[in-house]
Amino acid sequence: xxxxxxxxxxxxxxxxxxxxxxxxxxxxxxxxxxxxxxxxxxxxxxxxxxxxxxxxxxxxxxxxxxxxxxxxxxxxxxxxxxxxxxxxxxxxxxxxxxxxxxxxxxxxxxxxxxxxxxxxxxxxxxxxxxxxxxxxxxxxxxxxxxxxxxxxxxxxxxxxxxxxxxxxxxxxxxxxxxxxxxxxxxxxxxxxxxxxxxxxxxxxxxxxxxxxxxxxxxxxx
Amino acid sequence: xxxxxxxxxxxxxxxxxxxxxxxxxxxxxxxxxxxxxxxxxxxxxxxxxxxxxxxxxxxxxxxxxxxxxxxxxxxxxxxxxxxxxxxxxxxxxxxxxxxxxxxxxxxxxxxxx
Ligand SMILES: Nc1nc2c(ncn2[C@@H]2O[C@H](COP(=O)(O)OP(=O)(O)OP(=O)(O)O)[C@@H](O)[C@H]2O)c(=O)[nH]1
Ligand SMILES: [Mg+2]
Ligand SMILES: [Zn+2]
Numbered sequence: 398x399x400x401x402x403x404x405x406x407x408x409x410x411x412x413x414x415x416x417x418x419x420x421x422x423x424x425x426x427x428x429x430x431x432x433x434x435x436x437x438x439x440x441x442x443x444x445x446x447x448x449x450x451x452x453x454x455x456x457x458x459x460x461x462x463x464x465x466x467x468x469x470x471x472x473x474x475x476x477x478x479x480x481x482x483x484x485x486x487x488x489x490x491x492x493x494x495x496x497x498x499x500x501x502x503x504x505x506x507x508x509x510x511x512x513x514x515x516x517x518x519x520x521x522x523x524x525x526x527x528x529x530x531x532x533x534x535x536x537x538x539x540x541x542x543x544x545x546x547x548x549x550x551x552x553x554x555x556x557x558x559x560x561x562x563x564x565x566x567x568x569x570x571x572x573x574x575x576x577x578x579x580x581x582x583x584x585x586x587x588x589x590x591x592x593x594x595x596x597x598x599x600x601x602x603x604x605x606x607x608x609x610x611x612x613x614x615x616x617x618x
Numbered sequence: 619x620x621x622x623x624x625x626x627x628x629x630x631x632x633x634x635x636x637x638x639x640x641x642x643x644x645x646x647x648x649x650x651x652x653x654x655x656x657x658x659x660x661x662x663x664x665x666x667x668x669x670x671x672x673x674x675x676x677x678x679x680x681x682x683x684x685x686x687x688x689x690x691x692x693x694x695x696x697x698x699x700x701x702x703x704x705x706x707x708x709x710x711x712x713x714x715x716x717x718x719x720x721x722x723x724x725x726x727x728x729x730x731x
Contacts (some may be wrong), residue, residue, distance in 0.1 A: 401731040406692050408725045410627055411656075492620045492644045495627065527656050543680060 414528060417496035421503065421531025421558045429509045431617040432516060433610075434532035439520030439610065440565040441540040445597035445608075447515050451479040453607050458512035458614060463502040465494055465519045472517060482506065490590060493524035496531050503531075513614050522547070526554035536614065540565040541572050545579040547584060556586040560593065567596040621661040625669040632675070632728055646679040646729040651723040653687040653701055685722050689715030708712075 425432050435443050444464075451460050461482040464473040473485040486502045488494065494502075499516060508514055516532060518525045537558040542565060548555040555561065558602055561583060562577065576594060583590055591609065593604035630649055651659055659682045664681045689700040691707040692714040698707060700720070705713045 401643075401729050403727050403729050404635070404641075405640070405727045406629055406631075406725045407727075410624065410631070410725065411721045413627070413631060469665075491623045493623060495623060497627070497630070563661075 398611045405541045417477045417500060417565040418531040420528035421496060421500050422533065425503075425508070425531070426532070426617065428509060429617055430496070430511050430514055432503075432530075434518055434525075434535045434539065434615075435519045435532045436515045436522070436525045436535065436558070437520060437540070438522050438543060439541055440537045441520075442542065442562075442597045443517045443520070443538055446538060446564060446595070447481075447517060447563060448475055448479045449597050449600065449603060450515075450607065450610065451476060451481045453603070454497070454513070454610065455480040458610070459510055461508055461514040462507050462513040463499070463506055463514065463516045465517055472569035475576045482511065487518060492519055494518055494530055499530040505595075512617075515609065522551040522554050524550075526557055533541050533563050536560040536562060536566050538562045539579075541569050541574045544572070545574050545582070545591045546577070548579065548582040552586050555583050555590075558587070558590065560591045562595040563592065564597055566594045566601060567599045621657050621670060622665040624657050625662060625665045628725060629669055629673065629675055630722050631725060634728065635728065636674075642731045644675060644728055644730040645676045646681055647675075648681045648683065648726045648728065650683050650685055650722050650724040650726045652685045652720040653699075654720040655723045656715075657723060659684055683726065684720050687720030690718050691715050 418564060447462060454460060462476040463484055463486055465486045465488050466472050470485040473483045477483045484502065484506045486498065505614060537554055537557040539561060543576050563579065580592060593606040595606055619701065621632045628647065636644060643691065648703060651657055660711045663680060670676050670678060686699050688697055690710065691710060693725050694707065694710040696707050696709040707715065
């Protein structure tokens with residue numbers, strides 16, 4: 398039998414992820430592609446919001462989408478039909494995307510000529526919050542039916558994202574959802590967060606979000 | 619599951635090290651996992667066989683060393699486990715501490731030839 402030795406590695410896994418994410422970010426910056434990571438629970442409206450955004454902006458900029466659905470390509474098809482370049486990431490039962498999976502997706506998608514790329518993360522409010530994907534900005538979507546208490550239960554994600562989209566405001570009268578309470582709870586975790594109440598169904602509130610995206614894409618690089 | 623991705627990442631990093639150092643056989647991978655880290659040791663152990671099946675690491679063992687969530691009291695310097703003591707210093711009963719361990723997630727070493 399071969400001789401076995403102990404090799405000390407002492408490698409921090411999160412550190413490695415952070416490094417890969419940093420490389421991705423600087424490469425994307427150099428080539429002028431703006432990557433946005435979108436996180437939410439299943440069904441909050443990630444795909445609906447992305448589709449709306451593509452339809453509104455596709456004549457102004459080239460858009461790509463990486464979809465991380467667990468086991469289907471329905472969302473990738475929906476965004477393709479809306480007019481974006483799209484791929485389905487193969488996540489094999491995972492609950493979050495890390496920087497390496499995101500890089501593989503970027504290579505597969507081919508982003509050189511793209512101005513804006515959305516990453517639709519896996520539907521989950523816990524695990525994705527722990528991983529830097531290499532995106533320039535992180536966006537969480539909370540939909541009205543989920544309740545205004547979610548920042549209390551999932552402080553990590555609400556404390557970390559740059560933008561919070563509150564979706565499905567067209568349905569607000571059917572739920573005990575208080576926007577002022579939500580905002581107060583979120584701001585306690587994240588003073589500078591930008592909040593956009595929208596309806597991906599009716600288009601209400603969408604302009605503010607679209608303007609934010611336009612501004613971010615313009616100043617990229 | 620969350621831990622599956624973490625285990626894949628571990629195997630990927632170990633594989634990089636193995637290639638770099640031209641090793642041929644890895645007997646064991648040793649991880650250090652803090653009590654406050656993102657991963658739960660039992661889940662890591664459960665995911666591991668799936669992550670290495672049909673790879674060169676199929677017979678490689680996984681050992682996990684759990685590092686305690688220790689804080690050092692800012693008032694009296696007592697070092698205590700903040701989970702067991704619910705954050706409160708057992709000596710002076712205050713709850714201001716500096717975390718000194720517990721958030722680690724390291725590949726400590728591999729035993730290989
Ligand atoms: N009333 C209302 N329904 C909406 C709105 N946005 C999305 N929906 C509906 O909510 C459901 C889920 O929307 P999706 O966009 O697929 O949500 P998702 O976050 O992409 O879901 P997963 O990818 O499965 O996690 C669909 O039936 C949408 O039609 C909205 O603003 N108002
Ligand atoms: Mg979707
Ligand atoms: Zn003390």
